[in-house]
Amino acid sequence: VAYSLVSYLDRVTIDHESGTPPYRQLAAILRERIESGDLTGKLPAEKRLADEYEVAHGTVRKALDVLRDEGLVRTEPGWGSSVVERG
Amino acid sequence: VAYSLVSYLDRVTIDHESGTPPYRQLAAILRERIESGDLTGKLPAEKRLADEYEVAHGTVRKALDVLRDEGLVRTEPGWGSSVVERG
């Protein structure tokens, strides 16, 4: 799946026409970036993610909700979100 | 336009029911106060503005963002904002 992964991560834009909701697309993108090791430690701020992926604040929060539920990231108020270390 | 300006500045409250967002209203109010010469030199602190106009800190910051973009004010962290002198 290497090729599709790369091409997927390369298209770092949200497609508002594709059936999948933006927050799910963003969750998928971030999940891949985390699992591929591209994203480690502290994540960009929600506002920054919103700006970069050109979605609303609330949309980023919904995407992070998904990743939190999956145990991939943890969030601390006033500090930010970070990738959960897994042994 | 003297009368309307005065009456405008006299109504120094933010109308949360008017279609225009509070941060734009505040930007407009401050812009008028600056251009009329009512506001010179150092501006009140963001917290003070927030208290006086009864808006949130973030709303003041967004209003100042607008004025900064317009080149009307400059801001220094830990010091404050001031009206930009123009020749």
Added chain:
DNA sequence: CACCATTTGTTCGTATGTATG
């Protein structure tokens, strides 16, 4: 140098109103 108050900057949390499909 340390300490402190003030001020701007950053961040997440939550809520509302509007619009679209």
Added chain:
DNA sequence: GCATACATACGAACAAATGGT
């Protein structure tokens, strides 16, 4: 009606910079 998204706003806490003591 419902899910989704966006824009906006407010709140609360904390970090970082500044200036004075």
